[in-house]
Amino acid sequence: VVPGETALAFYKAKNPTDKPIIGISTYNVIPFEAGQYFNKIQCFCFEEQRLNPQEEVDMPVFFYIDPDFVEDPKMAKVDLITLSYTFFEAKEGQKLPLPGYK
Amino acid sequence: MSTAMNFSTKSFTPRPPDKGAFPLDHFGECSAFKERFMECLRHSGYESAACRQHAMAYLECRMDRRVQLMANEPLEKLGFKDLINEKSEEKPEK
Numbered sequence: 001v002v003p004g005e006t007a008l009a010f011y012k013a014k015n016p017t018d019k020p021i022i023g024i025s026t027y028n029v030i031p032f033e034a035g036q037y038f039n040k041i042q043c044f045c046f047e048e049q050r051l052n053p054q055e056e057v058d059m060p061v062f063f064y065i066d067p068d069f070v071e072d073p074k075m076a077k078v079d080l081i082t083l084s085y086t087f088f089e090a091k092e093g094q095k096l097p098l099p100g101y102k
Numbered sequence: 103m104s105t106a107m108n109f110s111t112k113s114f115t116p117r118p119p120d121k122g123a124f125p126l127d128h129f130g131e132c133s134a135f136k137e138r139f140m141e142c143l144r145h146s147g148y149e150s151a152a153c154r155q156h157a158m159a160y161l162e163c164r165m166d167r168r169v170q171l172m173a174n175e176p177l178e179k180l181g182f183k184d185l186i187n188e189k190s191e192e193k194p195e196k
Binding site: 001002005006007008010026027039040041042043044045046047049050051052055057058059060062064 | 116117118119120121122123124126127128130133136139140150151154157160161172180181182
């Protein structure tokens with residue numbers, strides 16, 4: 001991935017149970033310091049997503065790395081950035097620490 | 103969490119996506135486009151730049167659905183400006 005260029009990535013999620021599940025995901029970027037350069041244009045995160053029993057879906061993320069990344073001396077040795085998502089089951093009344101979105 | 107002398111660094115808090123969330127493609131309407139994109143990635147040694155045409159096609163598919171899977175947005179604004187110019191050169195009749 002070239003900093004400044006938009007890129008697409010896919011994750012896949014499956015609901016292996018016999019009941020629909022409503023999940024909500026949040027993300028993490030490693031190394032931690034690279035996170036500030038990670039810009040998401042659109043993704044499936046932070047909103048409740050429903051997966052029906054046995055359903056499997058592709059989950060896209062459309063993003064770019066801030067071009068300032070190449071200017072940051074702390075990032076000079078970083079050639080691998082890992083983006084991970086964790087899905088939580090949405091429960092009624094549960095409040096996840098989400099960034100004031102929606 | 104950060105130490106006192108952090109004036110110049112931006113701190114990391116999870117941010118919502120610029121254009122919001124993608125609705126799920128429950129019926130796999132754009133799966134074929136996704137497959138072509140993934141094929142391209144595999145062949146190119148996972149070089150994102152080599153497969154931007156396919157990425158663009160996938161996003162176009164999402165926008166074209168009857169039930170939109172992605173809000174219509176000019177592709178130039180999504181970082182595909184150079185590919186659009188190529189495309190219009192190839193197909194002058196469209």
